[in-house]
Amino acid sequence: MAERKVAWKKRKDNTLIGGDHTRIDGVEKASGHAKYAADINTAGTLFARLLTFKGGAAVVKSIDTADAEKTPGVRAVHVFNGAGKELRWDGTIVAAVAADTPEQAEDGVRAIKVAYEAKPHWVDEEDLPGATAGKRTKPLGDNKKGDVAAALKAAKHVHKGYYGIATISHMCLETHGSHCEWDGEDKLNVHLSTQNVSGTGGQFAGPLGIDASNVSITCNYIGGGFGSKFAADEWGVACAQLAKKAGKPVRLMLDRATELKIGGTRPSGFAEVTIAADAEGNITVWDSHHWGTSGIAGSTISLGQLPYCFDGIPNRNRKATGISTNTGPNRAWRAPPHPQLCAVTDTVIDDLAAKMGANSYDIFMKNLDKTPKPDVYAEEMKIGAKLIDWKAKWHAHGKGGGKSVKRGLGMALHRWGGRAGATTCTVKVHPDGAVETFLGSQDLGTGTRTVIAITLAETFGLGINDVKVNLGNNSYPKANPSGGSITVGGVSGPHRRAGLEALWKIYDLVAAKYKVEADSLSAKGGKILSAGKSVCTWKQACGLLGPMPLEVQGQGPKNDGLTSQGVAGIQMADVSVDIETGIVRINELVAVQDCGLIIDELTARSQVYGGLIMGIAYALSEERVMDNRTGRFINADLENYKLPRIGDIGKLKVHMYQPDSEYERGVVGLGEPPVISTGAAISNAVANATGVRVPVQPLTPQRVLEALKGGQA
Amino acid sequence: MRDRNDQNRSGPGFNRRDFLKGSAAAATATAMATQGSEEAAAANLKTNVFAAAAQNVTLNVNGKDHTVKVEPRVTLLHVLRNNLNLTGCKEVDERSADGADTVMIDGKTVLAGSRLAIECEGKKIRTVESLRRGEKVDEVVAGFVKHDAMQCGFCTPGFVVATRAFLDKNPKASLADIQKGLGGNICRCGTYQGITACALEISKGGK
Numbered sequence: 001m002a003e004r005k006v007a008w009k010k011r012k013d014n015t016l017i018g019g020d021h022t023r024i025d026g027v028e029k030a031s032g033h034a035k036y037a038a039d040i041n042t043a044g045t046l047f048a049r050l051l052t053f054k055g056g057a058a059v060v061k062s063i064d065t066a067d068a069e070k071t072p073g074v075r076a077v078h079v080f081n082g083a084g085k086e087l088r089w090d091g092t093i094v095a096a097v098a099a100d101t102p103e104q105a106e107d108g109v110r111a112i113k114v115a116y117e118a119k120p121h122w123v124d125e126e127d128l129p130g131a132t133a134g135k136r137t138k139p140l141g142d143n144k145k146g147d148v149a150a151a152l153k154a155a156k157h158v159h160k161g162y163y164g165i166a167t168i169s170h171m172c173l174e175t176h177g178s179h180c181e182w183d184g185e186d187k188l189n190v191h192l193s194t195q196n197v198s199g200t201g202g203q204f205a206g207p208l209g210i211d212a213s214n215v216s217i218t219c220n221y222i223g224g225g226f227g228s229k230f231a232a233d234e235w236g237v238a239c240a241q242l243a244k245k246a247g248k249p250v251r252l253m254l255d256r257a258t259e260l261k262i263g264g265t266r267p268s269g270f271a272e273v274t275i276a277a278d279a280e281g282n283i284t285v286w287d288s289h290h291w292g293t294s295g296i297a298g299s300t301i302s303l304g305q306l307p308y309c310f311d312g313i314p315n316r317n318r319k320a321t322g323i324s325t326n327t328g329p330n331r332a333w334r335a336p337p338h339p340q341l342c343a344v345t346d347t348v349i350d351d352l353a354a355k356m357g358a359n360s361y362d363i364f365m366k367n368l369d370k371t372p373k374p375d376v377y378a379e380e381m382k383i384g385a386k387l388i389d390w391k392a393k394w395h396a397h398g399k400g401g402g403k404s405v406k407r408g409l410g411m412a413l414h415r416w417g418g419r420a421g422a423t424t425c426t427v428k429v430h431p432d433g434a435v436e437t438f439l440g441s442q443d444l445g446t447g448t449r450t451v452i453a454i455t456l457a458e459t460f461g462l463g464i465n466d467v468k469v470n471l472g473n474n475s476y477p478k479a480n481p482s483g484g485s486i487t488v489g490g491v492s493g494p495h496r497r498a499g500l501e502a503l504w505k506i507y508d509l510v511a512a513k514y515k516v517e518a519d520s521l522s523a524k525g526g527k528i529l530s531a532g533k534s535v536c537t538w539k540q541a542c543g544l545l546g547p548m549p550l551e552v553q554g555q556g557p558k559n560d561g562l563t564s565q566g567v568a569g570i571q572m573a574d575v576s577v578d579i580e581t582g583i584v585r586i587n588e589l590v591a592v593q594d595c596g597l598i599i600d601e602l603t604a605r606s607q608v609y610g611g612l613i614m615g616i617a618y619a620l621s622e623e624r625v626m627d628n629r630t631g632r633f634i635n636a637d638l639e640n641y642k643l644p645r646i647g648d649i650g651k652l653k654v655h656m657y658q659p660d661s662e663y664e665r666g667v668v669g670l671g672e673p674p675v676i677s678t679g680a681a682i683s684n685a686v687a688n689a690t691g692v693r694v695p696v697q698p699l700t701p702q703r704v705l706e707a708l709k710g711g712q713a
Numbered sequence: 714m715r716d717r718n719d720q721n722r723s724g725p726g727f728n729r730r731d732f733l734k735g736s737a738a739a740a741t742a743t744a745m746a747t748q749g750s751e752e753a754a755a756a757n758l759k760t761n762v763f764a765a766a767a768q769n770v771t772l773n774v775n776g777k778d779h780t781v782k783v784e785p786r787v788t789l790l791h792v793l794r795n796n797l798n799l800t801g802c803k804e805v806d807e808r809s810a811d812g813a814d815t816v817m818i819d820g821k822t823v824l825a826g827s828r829l830a831i832e833c834e835g836k837k838i839r840t841v842e843s844l845r846r847g848e849k850v851d852e853v854v855a856g857f858v859k860h861d862a863m864q865c866g867f868c869t870p871g872f873v874v875a876t877r878a879f880l881d882k883n884p885k886a887s888l889a890d891i892q893k894g895l896g897g898n899i900c901r902c903g904t905y906q907g908i909t910a911c912a913l914e915i916s917k918g919g920k
Contacts, residue, residue, distance in 0.1 A: 026858035027850055029866030030873050032801015032841035039800035047795070101795070103786055173805050173813065173867040173901050223803070223867030224901050256806045445864030445902055606861045606907065613903025638810035638899060646905045647892030 002519050004504055006497050006560045008597060009458070011663045015524070016458045018663075020602035023450045024464060025221075025443070034221045037193040038253050040179035046075055046098040048242055048252035049105035050235075051112050052261075053081075053092040056121025056326040056631015060085045060094065060114065067111035068097055073104030075246035077112075078238045087116070088296050089326045090632045091261025093235060098242040098250045121326040123626040125167060125268045125293040126696075131323045137291070140322045141303050146315030151285045155276035158285075159352045164270035164696035165343040165679065166623035167293065169260045170333060171641065174223020176233060176263045177253030180240040186210045188240055191218050192232070193253075195225040196481035198440035201474050203232035208240055217474040219442050227332030228264030230481050260636040264331030265624060268292035269301040269340040270696070273348045281358055281366045283349070286313045290344060291321040298324030301337040301344075308341035309415055310349070312370030326631055327624070332483055334611075335672035338414060339618065339679055343697055346412035346680035351693055354397035360411060360684060361390055376568040377413055380592040380657055384411070387653050388572045388590045398691020404580045407587070410684025411572040414676035418595065418669025419565035420489030420557035421480025427456065427498040429506070429550040433539035435460060436468035437498075441479035441491055443471065446671055447603030448487055454599050455492045459499035461523030462538060477553070485669025489556075489563040492599055492667050496562055498554025505552075509544035510535060563666045569593045571612070571677045573685040574650075579708055582701030584620055584686055586650030589678065594657040596668035601656060608654045608674040615678020616644050620698050770830050774799065775843040781830070789833050790814045790825035793840060801841035801870040805899075812898030813871035815878075816840050822878040822897075841870040844877065853877045856915055862907030868900045876912055886912065887919030 011018070028034040065077045076098045081087060087094070097108035122136045131137050152158060172193075179191040188210065194200055197219050205212040222229065239252035254263055271290035277283045286307045292300030303320040307313055333339075346364075353363040365381060368374040385391065393409055400406030425439040435456055443449045453467040460466075470476060480490045503523060511518035516530040528535045542550075557563050574587040591608050598604050621642035625635045635641045679697050686704070687693045694707040771780045772789075774797060781796045793799045793816070802825050803813040809824040816825045817839040844851035853876050856862070863869040872895070879894045880886065886894060891912045900908075913919075 022858045022861060023863070025866075026861075026863065027845065027854060029863050029869050030854045030857040031845035031850060032799075032870035032873075033845065034866055035800065036803075036867065038803070039794070041795060041798050041800070045795075101784070101787070102791060103784060171901055173803070173811070173865070173899075221867075222865060224865045226901075256808075445866060602861050606864060606904070609906040610864055610903030613905060614901075637808060638806040639808060643899055643901065644905075645896045645899060646908060647896050649905050652906055 006500055006562065008496065008562060008666065011660060014458060016454050016464065017599050018601060021450060021454055021464060021600045023447050023603065024453050024469070025449055029221070036174050036221045036223050037178050037191040037219065038174050038223065038251070040191045040251060042181055042249050045179065045249045045251055046100060046246055047102040047105050048096050048098045048239060048250055049102060049109045050093050050255060050258055051095040051109045051114065052258050053087045053094055053116070054090060054632060055116070055118065056090060056123055057119040058087050058116035059119060060087065061117050062115045063095065064113040065095065067113070068108040071104065071108040071111050073100040074108040075099060075248060076242045077108065078242050078245070080234060080238065089328050091258050091328055093258070096238055096242060096252065098246055121631040123325050123327055123631050124628055125323055125325055126164065126270050128291050128321065136298070136324045138298055138322050140300065140320040142317070142319035144317050148285055148287050148315045148317045151315035152276055155284055156279040157352060157356050158274065158276040159348070159355045160274045161348060161351055161693060162272055162695045163344040163347050165268060165340045166696060166698060167268040168266045168333070168618050168622050169624055169641065170226045170228040170264040170331065171260060171643070172224035172226065172228060172263065175254040175256065175259040176229060176235065177251070178236045178239050179249060179251040180243040181249035182243055187214045189216045190240070192236060193222050194219050194229050195222065195442060195444060195483055196230045197442045197472055198474050198478045199481050200232045204237060204240055207237045218472060220472040222442060222444055225444055226334045227336065227483050230483060256638065257636040260641060261633045262328040264333065265295065265328055266333030267294040267300055267330045267337060267340070269344055271344040273344065275348050275352050277352060277356070281356060281363050283310065283313050283352070283367050283370065285315045287317045289319045289321070291323055293323045293325040293327065294330035295327050296324055297329065298322040301340040305341050306345065308338065308345035309372070309413060310345065310367060310370045327626060327633070334614065335416060335676050338416065338672070338676040342412055342414055342677050342680045343683070346677065347683050347693065350410060350684040350687060354687065357396060359394055360688070361385060361394070364411060364413065372415060372566070373568040376594055377570060380568060380570045380594070383655055383657065384570050384572045384590045384592045387655060388574055388588060390572065393574065397688050400577070400689035404578055406577045406579060406689040407575070408577070408685045408687070408689025409572065409574055410681045410686070410688055411570060412677035412680035412684060413568065413570045414673055415569070416485060416567050416673040416676070417565050418485040418489065418567055420493050420563035420667065421486030423479040423490040423494050423556055424477035425491065425494045425498060425554045426477050427495065427502055427552050427554060429502050429542055429545070431542055431545045431547060431549060433542040434468070435462065435466060436470060437495065438470045438476040439479045439491065440474050440476040441471045441487065442482055444482050446487060446607060447600055448491060450603060451488050451599045452491050452495055455495040456499050459496060459503060460538065461525060461527065485671040485673070487669070488599065489667040489669050493556035493558065493562040494554030497556065498552040502550055502552045505550060506541050506544070510541050513544055561666050563668065564596060565668055567594050567668055567673050569673045569677065571681040573681040575682060575685040575689060577686055577689045577704065579690060582704035584699055584704060586616060586682070588651040588653065590653045591674055592655045592657050593670070593674055594662050595670040596665040597663050598656060598658055599667065604656060604670055605654050607670050609652055611674025612652050612678055613644060613649055614675045616649055616682070618698060619679040619682040620644070621700065623698050770834055772830065772833055772838060773836065774838045775840060783830055785829065785831050787830050788826050789816070789828040789830045792830040793825055799840045799842055803867055803871060805868070811868070812875055813868050815871040815874045815898065817874060817878050820878070820881065822875055841874050844873065851877060852915060853880065853911070856911035857907070860907040860910040862904050862911050864902035864904055868898060872898045872900065872908055876908065880912065880915055884916060885919050886916040888913060890919065891916070
């Protein structure tokens with residue numbers, strides 16, 4: 001027998017992989033039948049509400065919950081921060097009340113008497129001199145490469161500018177939280193809104209003093225995470241404690257304001273940058289100092305990755321300063337911290353092109369030799385340019401035509417890793433032909449379930465709906481937390497491996513029974529074929545297993561070519577800027593994205609559309625606004641924290657770059673990359689339209705008007 | 714605790730719940746003040762205000778009558794989700810700025826979080842769950858699946874109801890109509906492309 005080797009099928013032999021397939025849980029979601037943690041209503045469930053601190057910093061002087069305990073309907077009160085505790089940012093949870101109804105829980109919260117002693121705070125993340133004077137800064141390192149001074153002297157074109165990108169929040173539509181129900185004294189069932197089904201049980205068990213084996217975590221659906229939902233969190237543990245105290249199940253979800261304030265933020269970054277190039281436009285110098293905040297810890301975007309993607313620039317100085325602010329702590333935000341790095345790199349390159357009077361496209365193209373994937377970027381740029389009609393639409397910076405509405409083009413590029421996460425699955429093939437799999441993974445909305453079903457169905461020659469996917473519970477084999485674009489690679493490799501191993505066993509049974517060569521067999525259309533001719537049905541073949549199901553474990557990642565890592569990606573924007581109102585409208589966005597072998601192109605494209613739309617949000621409208629005087633996050637609601645709506649996105653074109661060379665790379669993660677360069681591409685298009693750089697994203701009407709007036713945005 | 718209740722914001726937007734709470738508070742305050750101590754009244758304001766007693770409310774939801782016992786201050790959203798277990802409509806923002814709590818009342822879209830349950834007696838309430846009966850699904854649900862107009866799916870049911878009601882009223886909606894008509898809902902994952910494609914297909918592009 002020929003050696004059996006794990007691999008994907010030859011591209012042309014696939015019947016499912018690479019096609020457009022709707023999600024297997026689509027109807028459940030669209031018809032409102034999918035149950036999220038926020039929807040769990042087991043009998044007697046109590047509702048929790050939170051008392052939070054509103055201000056920059058304080059110490060709790062006293063707290064009295066006696067009246068809350070006596071409030072009708074209230075069953076339990078939990079104090080997070082009692083007398084003497086220091087509160088260091090707006091939104092810190094002070095206490096929680098669980099009651100028969102949400103309204104009664106609110107009554108209970110109102111009945112808590114708490115006194116604070118205000119402490120000094122600092123919330124300004126952009127004002128470096130102020131933060132320095134207030135001793136809120138710390139150096140985060142600097143390093144040098146080459147000889148910046150000499151190269152600057154030799155350079156033909158030098159540009160110096162100021163750039164930045166504000167803090168944003170994750171704004172998960174399903175806020176962080178859980179439903180906790182005790183089974184006896186020491187067994188806990190948690191429905192948790194989490195990106196980390198397999199890894200959160202112990203985080204409940206430790207503080208609750210029970211065995212980790214006694215904590216069941218379930219998450220069938222999650223209403224957004226974006227990097228902010230990996231932990232049980234103090235409010236998750238508190239939910240379990242309230243449930244214990246009350247002797248009833250409790251559902252505790254953060255309210256919207258608290259979600260925005262403490263549920264996770266993306267750190268800000270502001271930078272002073274000098275860039276220089278030779279006469280041909282080859283970039284020779286990068287010199288930057290950047291600062292920003294991640295909250296009280298006082299970090300900012302990492303130093304090591306500037307200039308973003310263009311690491312090959314020969315002469316480089318870089319320095320970072322962190323500002324400690326009294327603001328809610330950061331969490332990983334989709335592609336950390338690449339959107340910020342891109343926002344303070346590709347804008348600078350675009351301004352250099354403007355200074356040279358060059359076409360931005362040419363300058364990016366010329367400098368691709370300094371990036372990790374010059375050939376892929378070049379091909380993607382050519383495709384993008386065609387899709388947006390760059391050549392015909394291009395004009396010099398500031399020559400955007402029109403009287404009050406100016407039009408412009410911009411582009412930017414990005415990269416990401418996307419290596420498969422460590423995952424184990426158990427695949428079962430039943431004697432009646434039914435196929436199912438179990439793993440402690442989660443479907444964030446990327447289509448994890450669907451991708452798994454496609455992988456097994458392709459392997460066994462079945463339909464997608466013939467595969468039952470069981471995920472979302474920590475009693476299943478351990479799967480990676482879903483963060484960093486590692487899940488589709490993480491789950492598809494082990495399922496292909498387990499699927500092939502199961503299929504080979506079935507082939508051997510079929511070969512023996514029907515007297516055919518095992519090597520000649522293939523599975524297609526619900527049948528086992530030998531050299532193209534039907535031998536038996538899939539069901540008949542599985543019947544040869546005997547009374548017990550066949551069970552195979554799949555593991556990954558392995559170095560067998562099923563998965564790999566590293567993607568490029570480019571985006572281009574066509575915008576209109578109203579110079580009287582400062583409003584920026586998207587005419588068109590183009591994304592060209594590679595990601596190795598694509599399993600389901602429909603859901604893959606959805607990831608890229610989603611990235612573009614989230615990119616429009618942080619490029620144009622969304623940001624955390626802190627009030628210096630009160631220390632408060634003053635737009636922590638969906639009216640004032642501005643997200644684009646359906647009419648704000650313009651025309652979107654997505655091109656999945658997938659020559660055979662990509663297919664041969666195996667599966668690479670896709671979730672993060674498409675959100676990275678949107679902001680810089682849009683900012684560059686605005687600069688091209690108006691001839692003025694709006695330095696800080698989001699490019700709100702106010703910032704646009706201030707930049708046009710020559711003021712600082 | 715929601716920020717809306719704070720004294721130091723510019724003040725809550727007009728909302729029935731606030732109005733009711735405010736009136737009750739004012740009445741209690743007056744009664745206390747006449748007893749002689751305004752300060753005591755102010756101090757007790759926060760703790761002595763209780764809602765009117767729960768009462769039976771009969772709601773016709775998806776063609777069936779349900780009688781629930783709830784306080785008059787309880788929203789339709791909370792009754793649907795917490796009493797009737799119809800959790801397709803979601804609580805995303807206490808101000809209903811997002812549309813995830815969209816339901817239909819007598820054929821019109823309504824934000825269930827901004828309606829009191831007692832206001833809805835005698836009306837025909839339809840939730841997203843009514844758009845699927847076993848294997849049979851409404852064309853809007855099918856269209857959302859076909860165009861992959863969802864990711865995490867949390868905003869999706871609200872968008873589905875909004876789209877169904879909008880297309881009932883505007884069967885020949887154009888792209889511009891759709892962009893305006895569905896502007897009341899928010900998606901964070903970025904699924905607007907698929908939603909637009911779904912609505913456009915059903916309205917045949919307005920032609």
